[in-house]
Amino acid sequence: xxxxxxxxxxxxxxxxxxxxxxxxxxxxxxxxxxxxxxxxxxxxxxxxxxxxxxxxxxxxxxxxxxxxxxxxxxxxxxxxxxxxxxxxxxxxxxxxxxxxxxxxxxxxxxxxxxxxxxxxxxxxxxxxxxxxxxxxxxxxxxxxxxxxxxxxxxxxxxxxxxxxxxxxxxxxxxxxxxxxxxxxxxxxxxxxxxxxxxxxxxxxxxxxxxxxxxxxxxxxxxxxxxxxxxxxxxxxxxxxxxxxxxxxxxxxxxxxxxxxxxxxxxxxxxxxxxxxxxxxxxxxxxxxxxxxxxxxxxxxxxxxxxxxxxxxxxxxxxxxxxxxxxxxxxxxxxxxxxxxxxxxxxxxxxxxxxxxxxxxxx
Amino acid sequence: xxxxxxxxxxxxxxxxxxxxxxxxxxxxxxxxxxxxxxxxxxxxxxxxxxxxxxxxxxxxxxxxxxxxxxxxxxxxxxxxxxxxxxxxxxxxxxxxxxxxxxxxxxxxxxxxxxxxxxxxxxxxxxxxxxxxxxxxxxxxxxxxxxxxxxxxxxxxxxxxxxxxxxxxxxxxxxxxxxxxxxxxxxxxxxxxxxxxxxxxxxxxxxxxxxxxxxxxxxxxxxxxxxxxxxxxxxxxxxxxxxxxxxxxxxxxxxxxxxxxxxxxxxxxxx
Numbered sequence: 221x222x223x224x225x226x227x228x229x230x231x232x233x234x235x236x237x238x239x240x241x242x243x244x245x246x247x248x249x250x251x252x253x254x255x256x257x258x259x260x261x262x263x264x265x266x267x268x269x270x271x272x273x274x275x276x277x278x279x280x281x282x283x284x285x286x287x288x289x290x291x292x293x294x295x296x297x298x299x300x301x302x303x304x305x306x307x308x309x310x311x312x313x314x315x316x317x318x319x320x321x322x323x324x325x326x327x328x329x330x331x332x333x334x335x336x337x338x339x340x341x342x343x344x345x346x347x348x349x350x351x352x353x354x355x356x357x358x359x360x361x362x363x364x365x366x367x368x369x370x371x372x373x374x375x376x377x378x379x380x381x382x383x384x385x386x387x388x389x390x391x392x393x394x395x396x397x398x399x400x401x402x403x404x405x406x407x408x409x410x411x412x413x414x415x416x417x418x419x420x421x422x423x424x425x426x427x428x429x430x431x432x433x434x435x436x437x438x439x440x441x442x443x444x445x446x447x448x449x450x451x452x453x454x455x456x457x458x459x460x461x462x463x464x465x466x467x468x469x470x471x472x473x474x475x476x477x478x479x480x481x482x483x484x485x486x487x488x489x490x491x492x493x494x495x496x497x498x499x500x501x502x503x504x505x506x507x508x509x510x511x512x513x514x515x516x517x518x519x520x521x522x523x524x525x526x527x528x529x530x531x532x533x534x535x536x537x538x539x540x541x542x543x544x545x546x547x548x549x550x551x552x553x554x555x556x557x558x559x560x561x562x563x564x565x566x567x568x569x570x571x572x573x574x575x576x577x578x579x580x581x582x
Numbered sequence: 583x584x585x586x587x588x589x590x591x592x593x594x595x596x597x598x599x600x601x602x603x604x605x606x607x608x609x610x611x612x613x614x615x616x617x618x619x620x621x622x623x624x625x626x627x628x629x630x631x632x633x634x635x636x637x638x639x640x641x642x643x644x645x646x647x648x649x650x651x652x653x654x655x656x657x658x659x660x661x662x663x664x665x666x667x668x669x670x671x672x673x674x675x676x677x678x679x680x681x682x683x684x685x686x687x688x689x690x691x692x693x694x695x696x697x698x699x700x701x702x703x704x705x706x707x708x709x710x711x712x713x714x715x716x717x718x719x720x721x722x723x724x725x726x727x728x729x730x731x732x733x734x735x736x737x738x739x740x741x742x743x744x745x746x747x748x749x750x751x752x753x754x755x756x757x758x759x760x761x762x763x764x765x766x767x768x769x770x771x772x773x774x775x776x777x778x779x780x781x782x783x784x785x786x787x788x789x790x791x792x793x794x795x796x797x798x799x800x801x802x803x804x805x806x807x808x809x810x811x812x813x814x815x816x817x818x819x820x821x822x823x824x825x826x827x828x829x830x831x832x833x834x835x836x837x838x839x840x841x842x843x844x845x846x847x848x849x850x851x852x
Contacts, residue, residue: 233727234720427715431723432705434712435691439699442688449648450766451674451703460709507690 223575239426256415261408274407275480281520282414283475288500288512289425290468295498296506297429298461299441300350304343304362305497307369308466309473310489312339314379316474317388321381328393328400329413332474339470340463342369347462351455366491373486387485390478401478410479417475421468426509428464437461438507499549503556505565514564522549588626591818598626600659601802602647602770607656609642609826616642617653618826624770629796630804631817635846638823640806641683644772647804648680649673675703679768681759683775683806689748693758694727696747697734700765701726730765736798737761737791753784757791764795771795773805777812785809789816814838822846 223244230236240246264273291305316335323331346365350358373379380388392402399405400413428434436457439447448454477484496519504515523545530541560567586599602624609617617639624630632640645651646658649670658665660676668676679700688696705726711719734740737757742750747758756776763771776792777785789812795801807813813820814834822829822843830840837843 233724233731237723237727424713427713431712431715431719432702432707433709435695435699436702438691438695439688439702442690443686445650446682446686446688447699448670449650449674449680450699450762451671453669453671 223572223578225576237430239430253419257412261412271407274411276524277521279407279411279414279480280476281517282411282418283472283480284497284500284516284520285513286418286421286472286475287469287497288504288516289422289509290465290472291497291501292504292507292509292512293425293429293437293468294461294465295501296508296511297434297441298437298458298465300347300458300461301355301359301498302362302465303359303491303494303498304346304365304369305469306489306491306493307366307373308339308343308469309476309493310369310373310486311342311466312336312470312473313477313484313489314373314388315339315470316478317381317390318379320391320393324391327395328478329395329417332417332471332478335474336467336471339473340467343466343469344459344463347459347466350458350462363491366494370486370490373489385485387483388477389483390481403482405479414475414479417471421471422509422513425468429509433457433460441507499553503553503563505563508563508565510568511563511565514568518564519549522552595627595797597628597818600624601626601661603659604643604646605657605659607643607646607653607658609639609646609651609653615826617646617823619656620823620826620828621656622821622828622831624802624804625819627796627800627802628818629792629816630802631813631820632804632806632823633808633810633813633820634823634829637825639826640823641774643823644680644774644804644806647770648678648772674766677767677769678772679763679766679770680772681756681763681774681776683778685752685755685759687747687755687759687762690746692744692746693739693750693761694730694734694743696758697730697761697765698726700762701730703766730761733761733764736794737764753780753787756780756784756788760788760791760795764799764801767799768801770802770804773803773807775806775808777807777809785812792816 223242225242225244228241228243230241235241240249260278264270265277268277287305287309291302294300294302312335315338316332319326319331319335320328346362349361353361374386380386383389390401392404393400395413398409400409429437436447436452437460439450439452440454440457440461444454447457473489476488481488500515500519501512502515503519504513505511523542526545526548527538527541530536530544531538536544556563560570588596588598590596600623603621604623605621607617607620608615620639620643632643634640642651646653649668649672652667688699691699705722707719707722711717715723734743737760739754739757739761742754742758747755750758760773760776773792777788780788792803792805793816796803805813805816817834819832820834820837821831822837822840824846829842829846830837832840
């Protein structure tokens with residue numbers, strides 16, 4: 221009813237190429253931004269305890285959205301499947317840890333963004349096999365990367381400064397007088413930092429995927445032979461996808477440790493997490509930035525919601541509910557994939573399309 | 583008539599000198615000889631047809647021209663220079679575009695995005711600008727978008743501009759593929775069975791587009807086609823292949839009267 225594009229004309233190609241060409245969508249995004257910047261920092265999520273809402277829901281969801289966007293660039297936009305996500309996050313986290321110990325005076329946000337480059341280089345390196353192999357074989361190659369990097373995180377003492385616990389612990393750092401990392405950092409500061417980095421990176425991802433480079437990724441994904449005959453160099457396209465994807469994933473790994481966990485060991489970067497991020501991508505929608513937001517939010521919050529419901533409505537204890545939620549999420553994935561293989565982003569698109577012409581069927 | 587002479591066709595188009603010359607091309611896949619010692623040339627501005635029964639080596643020939651296959655023997659000369667062994671994307675940069683027998687569109691993208699992919703080589707703005715997508719990067723995007731829209735207008739596919747190409751009917755997909763090839767502004771356009779599987783009306787449309795492309799953009803066209811009436815109407819010169827060997831090379835009239843061609847197509851009494 222209100223969602224109509226009648227009377228809205230795009231008179232230039234710039235306008236036609238906007239992410240949200242329809243006015244109502246722009247208003248919707250503005251509302252989301254206002255909520256994220258002005259509502260959530262003060263009130264958290266209504267009905268939930270503030271610290272819990274921040275630490276258990278908002279911050280991880282935002283961080284995993286960055287991971288999902290990164291992985292989506294590789295899997296959804298370029299069609300190269302990777303199971304090394306967890307390890308690439310680890311690369312970002314360990315790189316950031318090393319950078320903080322080498323450059324204690326540099327702004328921590330700069331270091332977090334810089335640590336992504338280390339991950340990008342490692343990602344491009346492990347992306348080299350993709351030039352020769354595809355599909356399942358590439359999965360195996362990235363799995364090898366996962367296990368190799370995990371081994372490094374345990375065995376290479378230099379990475380965690382040879383401390384006895386084998387874990388990396390986040391030092392306290394301030395930015396303009398605000399404590400951003402470390403145990404005494406306020407949830408709201410960390411939330412705002414993560415949110416801002418996410419928005420910054422999401423805009424970059426959106427720009428890249430709509431331009432020449434994004435098209436070369438999608439060309440490789442859809443028809444690699446035709447892409448090559450049109451003039452795309454598979455080497456450049458694939459490796460740039462691996463690098464950009466790993467950059468995002470690396471930054472999210474650094475954020476995960478520095479803004480959320482506070483300390484991490486190799487378990488935080490294991491292959492189970494790689495699967496989790498892949499679920500977020502697939503469920504959210506392959507090749508969709510909006511879908512990445514949905515996928516990450518859904519996969520992360522669904523078990524929490526289920527656990528809370530189980531506790532308060534049926535009095536089932538948390539351990540049982542954890543297993544129930546595992547089962548439920550598996551079923552959800554299967555159901556959604558059968559109903560809509562393009563994930564929640566496509567569902568959302570269909571809903572919008574229907575709204576646009578409502579109450580008429582077509 | 584020598585390699586550099588130009589001449590005027592009966593319908594008044596000027597055909598230039600030799601653009602591409604295939605010299606004694608032999609292509610083998612293991613023990614199978616796909617193309618055996620074939621030589622022919624393509625002149626600037628002409629419509630050149632390659633015909634022959636199934637398995638004659640026509641598609642292989644196109645794949646040799648655009649560098650997807652590398653012949654074991656023989657030389658490819660392009661614009662007076664012997665072409666070294668090149669990767670397909672380098673040959674694309676030289677101005678050779680093609681369409682495919684089994685449509686090879688990018689199915690996850692819309693029509694306009696597919697056409698935009700043809701501009702890939704002409705877009706130069708680096709990664710940093712692409713990231714920001716403002717100023718010069720946006721200006722570049724708009725310039726190429728405008729050019730693509732012209733081609734979309736030219737091929738009359740405006741109405742499906744924003745449709746994902748996977749949903750389009752076959753005939754339109756073929757047209758989008760032609761649009762994508764045209765977006766590359768090729769000097770030589772290779773069409774692999776542009777009319778396969780089309781009905782008469784669609785074939786007429788496609789023939790008109792091919793003639794218009796040749797006429798308006800001056801694009802040299804080499805096409806493979808099974809529909810003889812189309813070939814005889816469109817082509818300036820025809821090469822006939824059979825089992826990897828060359829049967830005939832000449833104008834449509836000459837080729838039609840060639841006994842070897844008639845035998846290959848209609849069969850011979852034994």
